[in-house]
Amino acid sequence: MRIRATVAAVSGALALSAFAVPGAHAADSGSAYRADVAKVREAARAADSGESVFRAAAVAVDEPYALDVTFSNIKVNQGKSIVVGATTHTVVPVTYTLTHPVDVNIAAADFFSGPYIYRGTFGNADNEQFGDKPGTCTPTTSTTASCKGNIDIYANEGYLANSDAGTWKAAGLAIAYNGQDPSSTSFDITKVGLADQGGFTSPNVKRMSKLTVNAAPEPVVKGKTITVTGKLTRADWETNTYAGLSGQSVVLQYRKAGTTTYKNVKTIKSTSGGALKTTVTASADGFYRYTYAGVSTVGASTATGDYIDVK
Structure with a gap:
């Protein structure tokens, strides 16, 4: 996912349109993953802010529950600078450790996790860059897993400004859909779990x-x-x-x-x-x-x- 978080906002909460999939990649296999992640995160942020369009209509905001998953040992690009060209698709490898209780089934077909980097404040970032696909995890114990994933940065699609060069932070997220289909009209987001954890070190993103x-x-x-x-x-x-x-x-x-x-x-x-x-x-x-x-x-x-x- 490539997110320029300042693209759109609704009363202080990130609008879902900020997570729109670029036309050139609308048909790729990662677009559904990106869109679904955006939907879950937007609901969580709208509820946290208390200032969404739903609040304005005096309607309770449904949100995902807090998933008991944490991240550690996030290492972006093996600690080396992330150097992005003028028109390149830059694939940035990331490794991380995922920790979970035994009742969270990370092997479920609808459990996803992945890394991302952001510029600015966690939860209200100026820019965020995700991967096209979720990460993959290999259990190391009953409650931990060794994971790897990619961050995909597309320089020629308007998701980076020159002012974005410099310091970024790393984060990890996990979503347990628990049988819920985000594309269904009966989708119940309150049954979906979300873990979103930031503040990790990332190498600089450079021109x-x-x-x-x-x-x-x-x-x-x-x-x-x-x-x-x-x-x-x-x-x-x-x-x-x-x-x-x-x-x-x-x-x-x-x-x-x-x-x-x-x-x-x-x-x-x-x-x-x-x-x-x-x-x-x-x-x-x-x-x-x-x-x-x-x-x-x-x-x-x-x-x-x-x-x-x-x-």
Whole structure:
């Protein structure tokens, strides 16, 4: 599920339309899972807020009961930054531990659990990113299970703003439908159990960066000047393009032909439009490249080495 939580609201409670399935994925196997999760969570949040359209009509709000399931050991992307490109579908692996009493049957066909990440405040997040499908769990004892799942992030479907880059948190949810069919007119949400637990550590979500490099002239006479140019860009999630990134420290590296290790030559800063330019003295055949360490909101990148022939 991909949720931009600020898309819609009804008197402070998240509106169900905020969980709508994008048209490009409306027919995929994950759409039913996402829609059903949205329905259950919306009912719980509407009841908690006391400000839903149902409250406004002075009608009692039905809600799922609190499912006795807890989460721990949530590890997102093996602790590595989640780097998302301008148009990519990024699949983020997550592992977690699920704990439950013996009377909660996690092997039931209509029991689902899964991880997600959110930005902002748990329960009133600015953005949430879910997986297309629920996680899978393997029992380790009668009351615990080792689980894994994915978070699917679609950069080109409007679910990320550039301001979303940075700190996120992780969470887990579980739903026990107990024989209830969310698509049925007789669906009784009060018989459905929901556990939703946040506050776990997640790596930062970062905008992907790219680097180019060109060393010239080529060939060059030993002792003469080589000019190494390039460009640093980063993903723009709002235009689905890559835009120049200025004012960033970038390291020029050199690897002599016949060796396997790049060595730092000098550090420069990208200028307007992400442009990179510096000079070095030709010494021997080899490869030049730029490398960028990244920051809290932008991922690291390294250009493919450009060979220079020194005569």
